[in-house]
């Protein structure tokens with residue numbers, strides 16, 4: 116199994132000076148509200164805070180992410196997935212859904228250079244890492260999706276862009292079909308502790324990300340999606356198999372054992388299979 120110390124992880128050292136943002140830990144990244152607060156304010160003076168600090172101290176992924184200038188230990192999940200499945204190549208277009216604080220985006224920018232186009236989407240107004248652009252908003256909202264489509268179309272049209280361009284016409288937005296190489300979704304909302312509710316909300320995010328992937332991925336493209344395990348994940352898996360020739364479940368080493376978090380890694384997007392075919396209209400939304 117790869118570890119963060121492997122020399123093949125790719126991101127080590129090569130572009131360290133670009134990773135200039137304050138470091139976050141993975142647990143902090145999971146909490147949309149907490150991630151705006153300083154560490155001390157968020158995790159102070161409780162027994163769980165001390166347990167959390169001890170765990171962080173002992174966590175070699177946290178140490179390694181700090182040493183490498185990565186924004187979160189979550190980077191090592193994507194690094195492991197890419198080591199196993201070779202998702203990224205130079206000059207690809209990659210959409211990173213739920214990118215904040217940005218460690219996956221850092222990995223993607225590094226591995227798609229030169230000429231990669233990397234767009235992060237998050238409900239939080241986080242500045243994207245250098246080399247990426249961002250669309251901010253709730254991915255479950257139609258207006259966010261529309262701004263994302265327009266943003267992709269603008270990158271496609273101009274070859275490179277620094278800012279969102281919401282004024283582009285609808286017809287330009289259609290050019291996003293078959294234009295994306297990889298869609299990633301690490302989206303997760305604040306969990307409630309109620310397993311079924313958290314699972315259902317994670318399924319909502321996963322289905323929305325998959326529907327978007329079906330509308331934008333090139334034939335042969337890849338989709339990686341975080342989900343919380345539960346009774347509906349088999350349905351999602353069966354729908355993923357309609358759209359991709361290869362679908363695998365993966366629990367990366369950096370994913371905490373006690374968490375229900377898991378990933379679908381989907382490769383070789385089938386040519387010509389539409390969102391409506393996969394969802395049979397009644398689930399298309």
Ligand SMILES: C[S@@+](CC[C@H](N)C(=O)[O-])C[C@H]1O[C@@H](n2cnc3c(N)ncnc32)[C@H](O)[C@@H]1O
Nearest residue numbers: 189213215216217218219238253254301302303
């Ligand atoms: C686990 S964090 C992602 C960590 C990130 N991959 C990294 O490596 O830094 C999950 C992110 O999903 C975002 N998120 C959750 N629900 C969302 C939604 N409906 N729309 C957009 N972003 C969402 C959260 O704001 C949070 O930043």
